[in-house]
Amino acid sequence: MSHTLEQLQSLWNKGKYIQVLKGNNDLSKLVLKTSTSSCEIYIHGAHITSFKTNSIEHLFMSEKSGFQDTKAIRGGVPLIWPQFGNGKIQTHGFARNCDWEIHKALVDEKAQSVQIEFLLRNNEYSDKIWNCNITSGKETVNSFHTIYRVTLHPDFLDLEFDVKNTSATSDNILEFQIAFHTYYQISNIDNVYVLGLEGRDYIDKMNNHKITKELNQKVQISNETDRVYLNVVPTQSTGVGKNYQPLQLIDNGSKTSITLTYDYQSMPDVVVWNPWIEKSKKMDDFADNEYHNMICIEIGTINTPVKLSPNQSFQTKHSILPSNKSSL
Numbered sequence: 001m002s003h004t005l006e007q008l009q010s011l012w013n014k015g016k017y018i019q020v021l022k023g024n025n026d027l028s029k030l031v032l033k034t035s036t037s038s039c040e041i042y043i044h045g046a047h048i049t050s051f052k053t054n055s056i057e058h059l060f061m062s063e064k065s066g067f068q069d070t071k072a073i074r075g076g077v078p079l080i081w082p083q084f085g086n087g088k089i090q091t092h093g094f095a096r097n098c099d100w101e102i103h104k105a106l107v108d109e110k111a112q113s114v115q116i117e118f119l120l121r122n123n124e125y126s127d128k129i130w131n132c133n134i135t136s137g138k139e140t141v142n143s144f145h146t147i148y149r150v151t152l153h154p155d156f157l158d159l160e161f162d163v164k165n166t167s168a169t170s171d172n173i174l175e176f177q178i179a180f181h182t183y184y185q186i187s188n189i190d191n192v193y194v195l196g197l198e199g200r201d202y203i204d205k206m207n208n209h210k211i212t213k214e215l216n217q218k219v220q221i222s223n224e225t226d227r228v229y230l231n232v233v234p235t236q237s238t239g240v241g242k243n244y245q246p247l248q249l250i251d252n253g254s255k256t257s258i259t260l261t262y263d264y265q266s267m268p269d270v271v272v273w274n275p276w277i278e279k280s281k282k283m284d285d286f287a288d289n290e291y292h293n294m295i296c297i298e299i300g301t302i303n304t305p306v307k308l309s310p311n312q313s314f315q316t317k318h319s320i321l322p323s324n325k326s327s328l
């Protein structure tokens with residue numbers, strides 16, 4: 001059941017911490033605030049469109065994003081589920097195109113954190129497009145219960161995603177991929193590099209899906225890039241102290257860095273994407289020059305899909321930490 005803006009406000013507004021507002025194109029959005037950070041999330045796609053700490057925006061949003069309720073929003077954190085890329089259903093699945101239900105809202109004044117929980121169950125729409133072949137050869141609908149939990153802390157953001165196979169048919173296996181398709185705001189693509197990928201194999205979508213080994217300690221982008229790095233478990237780096245090298249985005253222009261932590265047992269893959277010149281021109285919801293100011297670093301389970309038997313659950317977590325704090 002969808003609610004009016006007024007109904008959502010009376011259900012979920014929580015003083016200075018949580019406000020439901022009318023967003024672009026009249027779509028409803030939640031604004032979360034702590035003393036030093038803020039975050040905006042559209043109910044359409046449970047799509048995060050802004051994450052700021054100390055008034056600095058960390059997410060890129062395209063000025064051409066249409067904010068249509070039939071299409072994914074361009075920028076921020078699209079939630080990719082249950083399919084990554086092309087396949088049996090629409091590109092990148094349907095989670096980013098559905099209106100999610102707000103399930104819970106929590107303000108923890110002691111921890112100074114604000115949390116919103118979204119819920120998506122199988123519905124008329126998903127039943128129509130996403131089915132599973134069971135052993136009898138018949139097709140049956142995929143039944144699921146997913147929770148997407150976004151927690152804003154004063155200096156970082158936690159994203160948690162839980163899925164349960166709620167089918168009553170014993171051989172109905174729920175098979176899916178998942179990714180947090182985050183667009184980071186950067187000073188200029190020439191100023192940034194990614195750490196933590198050295199030595200990893202990646203599927204190079206720009207070169208016939210060839211498996212290639214990453215030889216660079218600093219991964220820089222200077223042409224169209226579309227790669228799925230595999231099994232990105234943090235490794236010990238060489239040098240004094242031998243620290244584990246986390247996945248990090250370094251921006252030498254703005255003199256900022258963002259550390260990305262994640263549960264690599266449930267989400268071992270990392271996508272690095274920048275459309276560069278030609279692809280940008282082909283995207284109608286992305287301006288020609290915007291590739292200079294964004295990079296997508298997407299944490300997910302892509303290469304080996306998750307398979308859940310009825311009643312089984314999957315849980316995963318990803319944190320975005322401007323500067324070098326880790327919550328995992």
Ligand SMILES: O=P(O)(O)OC[C@H]1O[C@H](O)[C@H](O)[C@@H](O)[C@@H]1O
Pocket residue numbers: 072085091092205226227271272273296298
């Ligand atoms: O245009 P979208 O459906 O949002 O996809 C945008 C991009 O997402 C990912 O990063 C894929 O690896 C790319 O191949 C794709 O072009």
